Amino acid sequence: MLKETLTPPEKNGFGSFLPLRTKDKHYKFCWDTILGLFVHLLYDKALVKENVDSFKELCETRITEKVDEVELWSVLEKMYFVNDQLYKVSPELLIFKAVDKEISENDKKMGAMFAGLLNGFSLTKSPESELNFLEQEIKNEFDSFYVTGKKAESKYKELPTYLPFLTGYFKKDLTFLNDHPNYLINNFNAMIRLYGFLYISQMALNIKDWTNGEPKSKPCFFILDNERASEERTQVKAFGYKQLHEYIHFLFPYLFMNEALQPNDKNNNIRPLWQLYTELNEQNSDEQQSTLAKLNQFGNEFVQQRVAAKRFNKEQIWQNQDSIEDAIRALLKVTYAQFDRKTGRLAQYNETPVKGMVNQILNPFIQKRGKAGQVLTFNQDLIVLLTNLAIGTHEKLRFHELVKEFEARGVFFDKQSQQTLIDFYERMGNVERMSDSGDAVYVRKTV
Structure with missing residues (x-):
């Protein structure tokens, strides 16, 4: 699980899960x-x-x-x-x-x-x-x-995948599209851009939650691109672009440390951080003590090496930890400290992957909206694609079931956006309304 000999790497870099580099x-x-x-x-x-x-x-x-x-x-x-x-x-x-x-x-x-x-x-x-x-x-x-x-x-x-739950939906959605080749051809590029966003965003939102086992879909709120983004939209404001941008800053430091702890074979078969912790925590007591000793020694050498290389603005001292969880948490904290604007001198090296992801991978889903600032958005074409994927092999779904399918993939809409969605579906003509109740609104797929 851990490298036989843990030696602090001189450079901060990794090659697993995401294409993040510092230029x-x-x-x-x-x-x-x-x-x-x-x-x-x-x-x-x-x-x-x-x-x-x-x-x-x-x-x-x-x-x-x-x-x-x-x-x-x-x-x-x-x-x-x-x-x-x-x-x-x-x-x-x-x-x-x-x-x-x-x-x-x-x-x-x-x-x-x-x-x-x-x-x-x-x-x-x-x-x-x-x-x-x-x-x-x-x-x-x-x-x-x-x-x-x-x-x-x-x-x-x-x-390996970092997000088994999202891989499950990716497989399901690709299998569905494969049965509709003309629709697949016309939407293939949009499909990979959509899942590229979902993979990075959900990995970012799950990256700090490594002690709770296999990741789950975390709230990430969008609006439709024709909606107003007022500051009263509390969920959009608190759990939208602002939250995502904050958590993206932890991807490079955390994934670097995750890889630094593991043996890197020729297939680059690195475990996700949450899986590594789970396996280490399932060892017997003697193995856990040995692992803890290795982590503490590694942490001490890592801090000494980074201090000698002048990677910190403030004094850093490693204190031996009493549990594997605390040791990993301390390693992640000191790793991130190199890139923090207040404590480290490498902030610009973390800003490059953040800007690279935002500007080159996530950008189709980001818009600037005046005083509301940056928000996450879906345009109408992407809504139609996501709707068809969510309904899948069914002919139709109740609207609240459709929303649950969106959320399972990492796409959340507040009540205002949900009403805008219903209005959009009605204009498209793929809604069956059994009554005025939202529970009685069915949405049909368009493929």
Whole structure:
């Protein structure tokens, strides 16, 4: 569970769970490439060497051999290989977005975050859609790459999730979308952006709650993007953007310390902090005493090393702790102290990952609203997507059941936003109102 020999690392850095690093250049992502990486993991297919141009040549050869019309190919080329129409044949073809150019380290790290969220899950059956003869030939040519049974790299399948509850919903929602391939294709990018936000936000809100076992969905309040964000919205104000921004500051320091305590094998199979603590706490009494001694020694060496490197503004002294929980808590506190504006000299190194996450990953869900400041928002397209995911295989749900499904995924709305949601659904025409009572309002999916 712990490293055999705990030695304080000289640098603050880690490679597990989130793509967080301390330079601005590390937050330049290509979301098309990330989508392609995700598709190759989801459908468990190796990244092929063929790019779109070489695939187009293979399709030309295949189709011209079967259809004796000279001018047909030039028409098909314009139909499917211009303006991304090719990717509407099948979601799996989105894999080509990851092979058009060399994949950057930034995109690989973001892909690894989604691999962890998938936690080894893949769809064994590709989505079936109504393809015409020519589209079926394109799909068959694509499938021919994989007759050897090549799979995605195993190292990505073994990455753990920090949030098992969210992974469960991610699998459920992807399985549902896989049964609706046209809807999946049109919403694939929105889907990964949505779950990228949910994974980071719920990890941030759970990161300090490591003593209570497996994480649960924590309140994170949004408004609809056409709503006013008045300061009277107490839940939005207290448990919205302000809370999230505060907790994001703990991700880099806590995940660094979590990784520093554990043996890092070639598969980067690091346990979440909550799981590490649970396992350490389940040891017998002799093992716990040995673990506590190692943690206290490590804490003392860590503080001495950081003091010598002048990482603190204020004097720091390690005091031996009497329990594993207290020792880990003290380690996290002193780790964070390096990055705190008052006590540490590394505040700017933590601000970079915070700004990187906010500006490059979380930004589709953040708006500035005058005196109310920054708020978390959902636009109408995302509301429709989230609604369809929440209803899933059901035809309809009672509105209060729908709200519970939202909250289970980490999306909370106050009473005012809930009424705005009902009004929105009524304008869409997917509401059945049995009475004026909210309990008698049913919402139908649109797919």
